[in-house]
Amino acid sequence: MRAIVYRRPGDSSVLEASEREVAEPGPCEIRVRVVVSGVNPTDWKARRGTGTSAGSAAETVPNQDGAGVVEAVGPDVTEFAVGDRVWLAVSAWRRPGSGTAQEQTVTLVDRAFPLPDGVSFDVGASLGVPAVTAHRALTVAEGGPDRLRPGALEGVNVLVQGGAGAVGHAAIQLARWAGANVIATVSSPRKAALAEAAGAHHVVNRHDPDAAEQVRAIVPEGVDVVVEVAAGANAEFDQAVTHERSTIAAYGNDGGMPLAIDFGRALSLNLRYQFVLIYTMGTAAWEAAGAAVTEAARDGVLAVGEAAGLPLHRFPLAETAAAHDAVEAGAVGKVLIDVAGA
Structure with a gap:
């Protein structure tokens, strides 16, 4: 599968295209086909080695937020089924290979939340950290x-x-x-x-x-x-x-x-x-946030785009470096990366 990775900290030039094996989810994990990846300031800070989630020396896939479709579930996972639409938040926290700048990502089930029917993948990828x-x-x-x-x-x-x-x-x-x-x-x-x-x-x-x-x-x-x-x-x-x-x-x-x-x-x-x-907030706070944000999205109050007050800036997966540069330069709005077709 196509992915963007980096193997050392630095500016956006350390990001490179790579072919990675599709991983199978383990206990408490799901594999998601990423449709849209969201970019946040924490992503370029982590890549530079200055952010909260910095410090991994392993091959790292950037970006922690996104939205897509569940492709596989690990043993004992009952929260999701194959085909479910989900939004992801901090999917790569302490998991260098679980970023969303790749076509398929394996993430912990407690970092995935239902994406309600009628809510776009653009909205889903814009939730997460913000x-x-x-x-x-x-x-x-x-x-x-x-x-x-x-x-x-x-x-x-x-x-x-x-x-x-x-x-x-x-x-x-x-x-x-x-x-x-x-x-x-x-x-x-x-x-x-x-x-x-x-x-x-x-x-x-x-x-x-x-x-x-x-x-x-x-x-x-x-x-x-x-x-x-x-x-x-x-x-x-x-x-x-x-x-x-x-x-x-x-x-x-x-x-x-x-x-x-x-x-x-x-x-x-x-x-x-x-x-x-x-x-570093507790499990109860994560559960409350996931449930409330999902409900608000279902109610249509978390819209994105210029008319909703959050202009969108889109990049293809191959231009992830440019997407990171846009966020680091202070782009007003939300930077999204189109990873795969819906």
């Missing part, structure tokens, strides 16, 4: 729900920092689906249009000198939950727009600025910083 991260960020607040569903965030004010990114996009969609009042920050008029298309009730340009004041004008009492992509750069902003027992769920630190906390204010408010990394 949607699971967004779900986790929206469910870590004190007294909040462990799993999202319609009404779960009724009356909750959510601020999504970086609303035009893939995680921000999913967070807007999931929070609105769950009943929250959603405010998003962006950095340009075009990104504002994308955040609005995703479903944000209010959009604020974070470069405005009075951006925090604009958020306070929308929610005078302060926001309940912040979904944060740049914890260091936005620390002062986040601490200015929150209230007693608010939660700042930080999944990224774009820009790399040190995180400075006004300890006195944070202490007096019982402010919670919750750091979010789905690779």
Whole structure:
């Protein structure tokens, strides 16, 4: 079968085409014919040897998210049957050969989830890391729900920092689906249009000198939950727009600025910083995220494409290096790789 692999860390030039043997699934595993592979920042970071999932010296197939059709199931697997449509999340975590930049991949059954009828493979390949991260960020607040569903965030004010990114996009969609009042920050008029298309009730340009004041004008009492992509750069902003027992769920630190906390204010408010990394979160959180994201996709609220606020950039499997370069360069939207016909 066709695959893209790398055998040492480096820039995208280390990616090369390869022919690999089709593997048989073992216990708790399934083999999936990959239709579409999704590319995330963690993929190029892992390839460079700087990401959370870096460190393998084995032949590695990149990309951890995707969507396709089950071809074979391992012994004792009852969750899926041959022919089922699935979306994959972090399929290659600590499994170098299980990336989705190949025609068939073998992955653990608990990293695969049903792709509802009528939901495209493009949507399925766009879920994974972004949607699971967004779900986790929206469910870590004190007294909040462990799993999202319609009404779960009724009356909750959510601020999504970086609303035009893939995680921000999913967070807007999931929070609105769950009943929250959603405010998003962006950095340009075009990104504002994308955040609005995703479903944000209010959009604020974070470069405005009075951006925090604009958020306070929308929610005078302060926001309940912040979904944060740049914890260091936005620390002062986040601490200015929150209230007693608010939660700042930080999944990224774009820009790399040190995180400075006004300890006195944070202490007096019982402010919670919750750091979010789905690779090391517990089984219960994974099960809740998989079920909720699948339900939301079935309800049609996780659409992708320009009209839904997440432009798509497509590449063939042979151009996986270019797809990685596009993500590393900061492409606005979602980068997908067409692996096989549906």
